[in-house]
Amino acid sequence: MTQALPVLIQGGMGVAVSDWRLALAVSEAGHLGVVSGTALDTVMIRRLQLGDDGGHIRRALAAFPVAEAAESIVERYFVAGGKQADQRFSRTSMRREKPSRHLEDLLVAANFVEVYLAKQGHGGQVGINYLEKLQAATLPSLYGAMLAGVDYVLMGAGIPRAIPAVLDRLAKGLPVELKLDVKGAGSDDEFRARFDPAAAMRGCVPPVTRPAFLAIVSSHVLASMLAGKLESPVDGFIVEESSAGGHNAPPRGKLQLNEAGEPIYGDRDLPDLAAIRQLGLPFWLAGGRADAEQVRQALELGAAGVQVGTAFAYCEESGFDPDVKRRVLELSRQSKAQVFTDPLASPSGFPFKVVELEGTLSDADVYEHRTREPCELGYLRTAYRTDDGNIGWRCPSEPVQDYVRKGGAPEDTAGRKCVCGGLLATVGLGQIQHQGAKEPALVTSGDQVSDIARFLPPGADTYRAIDVIRQLLPEG
Numbered sequence: 001m002t003q004a005l006p007v008l009i010q011g012g013m014g015v016a017v018s019d020w021r022l023a024l025a026v027s028e029a030g031h032l033g034v035v036s037g038t039a040l041d042t043v044m045i046r047r048l049q050l051g052d053d054g055g056h057i058r059r060a061l062a063a064f065p066v067a068e069a070a071e072s073i074v075e076r077y078f079v080a081g082g083k084q085a086d087q088r089f090s091r092t093s094m095r096r097e098k099p100s101r102h103l104e105d106l107l108v109a110a111n112f113v114e115v116y117l118a119k120q121g122h123g124g125q126v127g128i129n130y131l132e133k134l135q136a137a138t139l140p141s142l143y144g145a146m147l148a149g150v151d152y153v154l155m156g157a158g159i160p161r162a163i164p165a166v167l168d169r170l171a172k173g174l175p176v177e178l179k180l181d182v183k184g185a186g187s188d189d190e191f192r193a194r195f196d197p198a199a200a201m202r203g204c205v206p207p208v209t210r211p212a213f214l215a216i217v218s219s220h221v222l223a224s225m226l227a228g229k230l231e232s233p234v235d236g237f238i239v240e241e242s243s244a245g246g247h248n249a250p251p252r253g254k255l256q257l258n259e260a261g262e263p264i265y266g267d268r269d270l271p272d273l274a275a276i277r278q279l280g281l282p283f284w285l286a287g288g289r290a291d292a293e294q295v296r297q298a299l300e301l302g303a304a305g306v307q308v309g310t311a312f313a314y315c316e317e318s319g320f321d322p323d324v325k326r327r328v329l330e331l332s333r334q335s336k337a338q339v340f341t342d343p344l345a346s347p348s349g350f351p352f353k354v355v356e357l358e359g360t361l362s363d364a365d366v367y368e369h370r371t372r373e374p375c376e377l378g379y380l381r382t383a384y385r386t387d388d389g390n391i392g393w394r395c396p397s398e399p400v401q402d403y404v405r406k407g408g409a410p411e412d413t414a415g416r417k418c419v420c421g422g423l424l425a426t427v428g429l430g431q432i433q434h435q436g437a438k439e440p441a442l443v444t445s446g447d448q449v450s451d452i453a454r455f456l457p458p459g460a461d462t463y464r465a466i467d468v469i470r471q472l473l474p475e476g
């Protein structure tokens with residue numbers, strides 16, 4: 001971390017909510033803009049199939065160091081003028097833990113493209129956010145972001161203990177591996193994802209810089225583990241509370257639900273900031289911190305600053321479909337915008353915050369009428385050991401009979417939503433289902449969604465990232 005620490009971090013928001021445009025706007029203003037690193041292979045090929053409006057993807061791919069890989073991606077996926085509205089998107093292989101040369105190229109290039117575009121035209125810093133649980137694609141994704149000069153890597157939803165050392169090795173151009181969590185694996189099983197920069201770069205490895213690594217945590221216990229006993233420690237923490245958008249850490253102890261069916265969080269779930277401060281590493285507070293008073297309080301508590309998501313998710317530069325933004329802003333104006341912390345929706349098993357919005361998957365009718373289809377995205381699947389000692393993958397949101405055939409318990413499928421498909425639909429990249437229906441959207445936000453209309457300038461229907469920044473940091 002050579003430059004000064006940012007006071008304001010715009011949180012990574014998947015899928016493609018914090019895309020390169022939002023991160024660029026925040027970084028250009030002198031703060032840390034963060035792109036989401038989730039599902040970027042699918043995001044990139046779908047954007048290409050929609051005609052690559054503005055030519056940005058092709059412009060970034062033209063700067064990708066392996067020209068033959070970039071050309072083959074454009075040739076395979078770019079559709080001039082965009083695909084027909086009722087035509088399905090073509091897809092990639094889901095074997096990200098053991099990718100073909102093409103899939104590995106796609107993962108490296110897609111992460112390169114998003115960071116490259118976010119870094120254009122300013123000297124500011126850019127970060128990328130990943131979920132630890134999505135391990136299969138992590139290694140080539142990290143390397144792609146590093147090739148584009150990413151300054152920070154942020155990772156939550158799991159225990160990213162292996163990542164700092166992986167970044168050290170990738171910065172030296174060395175091969176890396178990552179142990180995969182596989183249900184049912186015994187002590188003799190060795191399930192690992194592997195990545196070799198030399199092979200990916202066709203023998204010509206360019207110099208890359210090691211980015212700083214921030215772990216997203218919700219407890220001081222995890223923070224102290226990541227600050228200490230590792231081969232290579234983390235560089236800092238985002239300390240996230242349960243009011244934050246996206247996935248939340250489950251409450252400690254036995255899960256208890258309130259009358260509405262949401263997990264109940266108590267004092268035990270509040271992070272012990274004194275203990276985190278004692279670790280001596282910089283930390284940022286996340287979750288409901290989008291106002292000047294909250295920023296001031298965070299600094300007083302010893303934090304380097306705050307990470308803010310929801311407020312940025314509804315600004316003009318975010319990837320949310322403009323109609324979603326307009327409708328939720330209108331609900332907020334009428335004091336009717338609210339989220340439900342759904343303990344079941346996400347196949348990951350983590351509580352997931354869902355905005356209650358008609359016509360989306362939060363709507364019981366829409367959920368009931370959606371046909372479950374075999375998974376073709378695969379990011380939130382769980383790996384399990386098959387009888388013959390290989391890796392199988394299952395998702396409680398896939399057709400119930402498929403899940404059960406793969407050894408999953410039928411009761412695990414109740415209330416599960418296709419989060420991957422729904423999130424892509426929310427950023428205008430939704431698939432057409434096999435029977436012709438459009439994949440319904442699924443909108444996530446933090447509790448502060450109730451209040452986002454306060455960022456609208458007087459008389460305006462939309463606001464920009466800079467409006468959020470000015471309210472949070474009125475003194476600049």
Ligand SMILES: Cc1cc2nc3c(=O)[nH]c(=O)nc-3n(C[C@H](O)[C@H](O)[C@H](O)COP(=O)(O)O)c2cc1C
Pocket residue numbers: 010011012013014015017036038129130131155156157216240243244245246247286287288289290307308309310311313444445446447448
């Ligand atoms: C739409 C949306 C998507 C999000 N997706 C992710 C994600 O993919 N990974 C992650 O670590 N955090 C994610 N978050 C959390 C944000 O990065 C940030 O920490 C959080 O929003 C801060 O709390 P706030 O929403 O109250 O500002 C998401 C938040 C929102 C609003």
